[in-house]
Amino acid sequence: GDSVTQMEGPVTLSEEAFLTINCTYTATGYPSLFWYVQYPGEGLQLLLKATKADDKGSNKGFEATYRKETTSFHLEKGSVQVSDSAVYFCALSDPSGNTPLVFGKGTRLSVIA
Amino acid sequence: DTGVSQDPRHKITKRGQNVTFRCDPISEHNRLYWYRQTLGQGPEFLTYFQNEAQLEKSRLLSDRFSAERPKGSFSTLEIQRTEQGDSAMYLCASSPLGGRGRETQYFGPGTRLLVL
Numbered sequence: 001g002d003s004v005t006q007m008e009g010p011v012t013l014s015e016e017a018f019l020t021i022n023c024t025y026t027a028t029g030y031p032s033l034f035w036y037v038q039y040p041g042e043g044l045q046l047l048l049k050a051t052k053a054d055d056k057g058s059n060k061g062f063e064a065t066y067r068k069e070t071t072s073f074h075l076e077k078g079s080v081q082v083s084d085s086a087v088y089f090c091a092l093s094d095p096s097g098n099t100p101l102v103f104g105k106g107t108r109l110s111v112i113a
Numbered sequence: 114d115t116g117v118s119q120d121p122r123h124k125i126t127k128r129g130q131n132v133t134f135r136c137d138p139i140s141e142h143n144r145l146y147w148y149r150q151t152l153g154q155g156p157e158f159l160t161y162f163q164n165e166a167q168l169e170k171s172r173l174l175s176d177r178f179s180a181e182r183p184k185g186s187f188s189t190l191e192i193q194r195t196e197q198g199d200s201a202m203y204l205c206a207s208s209p210l211g212g213r214g215r216e217t218q219y220f221g222p223g224t225r226l227l228v229l
Contacts, residue, residue, distance in 0.1 A: 040221055
């Protein structure tokens with residue numbers, strides 16, 4: 001079945017450092033790919049998405065590029081802030097929307113001032 | 114529209130009691146999903162509805178779990194005879210049926226259940 005693998009956390013960075021969180025997937029066909037963020041005690045918020053190969057999703061300084069050849073969707077941000085501290089989830093779904101999301105286990109990011 | 118809402122946000126119950134959670138999706142969204150999230154894990158799919166039809170329920174964790182969406186609007190998730198292992202965050206999400214963005218699910222704040 002479909003699956004998502006994320007880098008293990010936790011990740012601790014200093015403010016203004018560069019962030020990369022790796023995500024690779026296994027799926028049949030051409031899934032849609034997502035990054036969701038979860039702040040403490042809250043539900044999941046959509047951070048960005050990409051629906052076809054070579055698409056780049058971006059939001060709030062975060063970016064991720066859909067790489068079909070490496071089945072990857074790595075999350076990057078050039079300069080993290082303390083307010084970016086959260087758990088980040090990579091996920092995939094069928095582009096028709098007929099299937100539920102399949103999530104990775106999440107990566108906890110802590111940014112220190 | 115204020116997004117997906119869930120009620121209650123927190124629930125503490127004793128083992129063996131029944132609990133029911135409510136989800137109100139984004140108003141124009143036909144699809145509604147339930148997920149469970151345990152500590153340190155990603156959300157795990159439970160069931161989903163398209164309008165009032167429950168299209169997938171084989172992933173409900175046991176026959177103690179059931180869900181309804183009687184009028185195709187809000188949904189309820191019920192857990193009967195709760196066990197300590199049911200303690201988790203229960204998340205609801207919704208998405209449109211078709212058109213641009215149909216693959217994107219929007220989540221509510223979740224209901225955190227603690228079974229003592």
